[in-house]
Amino acid sequence: MELMNRMSTLVIKSTLATLLLLGISLDLAAQQVTIPVSKGEKWFGGVVNEAHLMPFKEGYDFDLYANTGTNQASPLLVSTRGKFVWSEEPFRFTVGNDQLIISTGGASVVIDSSGTNLREAYLNASKRFFAPKGELPDTLLFTSPQYNTWIELVYNQNQKDIIAYAKAIVSHGFSPGVLMIDDNWADYYGRFDFRKDRFGDAAGMVDTLHRMGFKVMLWVSPFISPDTEVFRELKEKKFLLYDGSSKKPWVEADRPAIVSWWNGYSAVMDFTNPEARNWFHNQLEYMRKTYHLDGFKFDAGDAEFYATDAISFREASPNEHSRLWGELGKYYPLNEYRAMWKMGGEPLVQRLRDKQHSWDDLRKLIPHITTAGLLGYQFTCPDMIGGGEYGSFIGRDKLDERLVVRSAACSALMPMMQFSAAPWRVLSESNLAAVKKLTALRARYVPYIMEFARLSAITGEPIVRSMVYEFPDQNFEEVQDQFMLGKKYMVAPVVTVDNTRKIKLPSGVWKSDEGEIFEGPKVIVAHDVPLDRLPVFELME
Template sequence: MKSICSRLGLFLILFLGAMYKTTGQETAISIEKNEKWLGGVVNEAHLMPLEEGYNFDLFGNTGTNQAVPLLISTKGKFIWSEEPFRFTIKNNQIIISNRGEAITVDSLGKNLRDAYLNASKRFFPSKGQLPDTLLFTRPQYNTWIELIYNQNQKDIIDYARSIIDNGFPPGVLMIDDNWADYYGRFDFRADRFSDAVGMVDTLHQMGFKVMLWISPFISPDTEVFRELQAKKYLLYDGSSEKNWTDADKPVIVNWWNGYSAVMDFTNPEAEKWFHDRLEHMVKTYHLDGFKLDAGDADFYPINALSFKPATPNEHSRLWGNIGKYYPLNEYRAMWKMGGEPLVQRLRDKKHNWEDLQKLIPHITVAGLLGYQFTCPDMIGGGEFGSFIGKDNLDEDLVVRSASCSALMPMMQFSVAPWRVLSEDNLKAVKKMVALRQKYVPYIMDLARQSAENGEPIVRTMEYEFPYQGMAEIKDQFMLGDKYLVAPVVTKENKRKIQLPKGVWKSDEGETFRGPKIIEENVPIDRLPVFELMNKG
């Protein structure tokens, strides 16, 4: 037996080695005819499958969203490294450039599904745990677009009451940024929250669970900053000192809200301090969980000194560890951490059709990188700058955004539909919420299965139907292996739908035999869904 295993191991080395060649710190992997590659960066997924000339450097860069050192192919191959690398598509090759770390290239699969499952089982196996199931079973509501930086007790309660008064079910309510006096101060600011405990208790009585926005930043020249500096719980400037022991100048980084110091989670004592502050918020204010924002790798300077040496990417990953304490969690930026019970959200999208069209490729590629519990961005868009100066939003866009999210793992509101929509369009959005409730048992079954086996909840067409010419489809997806979902993501009220082989029954009761391309006129209050009745 030992001899057979040794020969098999040698065969695998030779087999895989024949696929690529390494020169210095570059590895070139040949791209076969009709082979398509995806992966690496969620926020670039609308550009996938990757084309000639594409390149991206993962070192210190998570692409403002989630990233993983994984590329997978429609012909069953995957490329993995424990550390970030640069990849370039050139002359029918993938050129991997790194800093000398090991690169794994595996060709044992036959299709995209094989490639993903082989990689996930080996490098980021599912942990058998789910985030809080309320995130799946009810809509989420985020106060960001309605309140921006004016988070305050009165308007938060009013927003929650409006949700119920307008016929929407209570679910998770997220209080966004600027609830504290400064970053690092873990108490509600008294000028905007006269009774924060009473506010949270009232939200609970209304049927909501409550999450609070946090980040790894600390406002400089504050009492908390000075405490953390004295304890050496921050990242330090490595431009003048060569070692952490002698460093005394904290790094100050520029992020979207100004300049801040950054927590050093390579230090177990710093992580404990931060976790203790979160526990203080939970126990004092009766909170249920946290929205953990920022944590992008590019906010961690390359020359920063930390308790333990770490790359910017590793610092980003360590921020992900904080969320494991709380089943009710959400992240917008992440490095690795596939298979964990952590909720990811697609980065803020603008209020336009171009960004709506990114939702499907982004969330399906997230699933191919191990991020199964992913929420699309806020319905209608979450990038607040695109709302400035717009007295009238594109109502069709808001409704189609709701329908696009309805059968994804989660759906999240922020802009209040009842404020910006006509009566008819508001009814259409509420119809999408009701439609989702019909599929919630199936979505939960998929989520539980995913927690055990790692399979994506929402899947690219190529994942379920390999070698049927579907690798380029970016405007429809599979919910598990049973339902084909084809939202309208353009201003037109019609679309083409590509049905794979099999017998399909539409949400309107019509039966089709694939492969077949059909064109549908889709009213604003309809989400086309096709059930696979027979795969043969």
């Protein structure tokens, strides 16, 4: 019997390999699917926060169930040979022995090999499973830098300092844009009103910011502080997730699930319940109308914060709970998410997760944002300039000024750029001038960025693209420190402490930002790249 099972497995693998070679799309319901990996074939996708480890190497393993990797994720893998793997449910995938092994728990898996390269694999998947909706988020998110109050104020969000931060933005020569008021503006989580001890006139504050030229977003999360008036109300209405250890059906469940997250312990909204979703949306609308807000920063929502055994109104995986959190953002053109599941093609703004103030994390920006594009998340913002993981700022007398400037350069020609640490506070006069020069450089490219943002809303194609996406068969699979802005501009920021870097030009005639003409393929060594320079190469022909 064991010999027969082995022979059957070999026949299935052989048949699958033959069908894939013929470019046939397969829809399989199985516990495990083994896909042969051809010589030189490279795979990407699944989890944005793992992108610096892509293309996947021998031994790589990741389980998407209840795990979005603290950032954006999707049940999609794409290969440089035109294949893609998709499932409506999360799966585990392992790379090894020239095989890609997909473990599903019985969910259906689609395997398609009708493309010939990474771009075709992505577009084939996009058209079938997450077609673009033809809509853009608020265009101010693209056309002007964004400003977040997090690093400057952390948990001390207050009216006086927010106004002071906005005034400093303008007085230091930065253009107003979207201003995000971050966490701890309320008395507790679930209380939808500004705390009176820090915000004497919140509506007046927002009106002042509007007169200065800003649009205003407010941080929100799906958490509810326990043992509060709102918690008791929502428990009574059964709008919360319930503890699954009781094994009770939903109608009998009476003990809300309490989860651990970075700010302590909280209950979680159950958005499988339409009435709970309506309640939360009504709270957002109350805040928007009462305080004249323009939109919301939807934080948390990671699949990891939804217990695998939680009892909900409708049965749902932790990943599905994460996706439902994403649905709320579609009410607001001015939105931002840091964690997401299976919402490619939607007019939702994604932000790369908080990076540390380090050169290692700076180097992750390009592979992470280009991989977000391969999962359908085109309207993505890199992390806050200089890093948004505030723990890496604690105990520092001063920041690495070179890192802050290089971070600004790396962000300058991405779809969006966001400041949090005030550059005029942390930088010398000369380094501040360098950052302002880089924001001015971005302003010159904004029309081109917007052209491709609008195209992306229609076609689904990334605004920023990995080199291998745009130039297949030119050995760019491992290049992580360059990217394409649309089809015309290759951007090669310095992402190391060293001022020298190698730039790999694809085939074609290229004009550098310094006016030099190069014919590719060619490797250029750029020595002593000034802090205020962002190497950009325009494809002439």
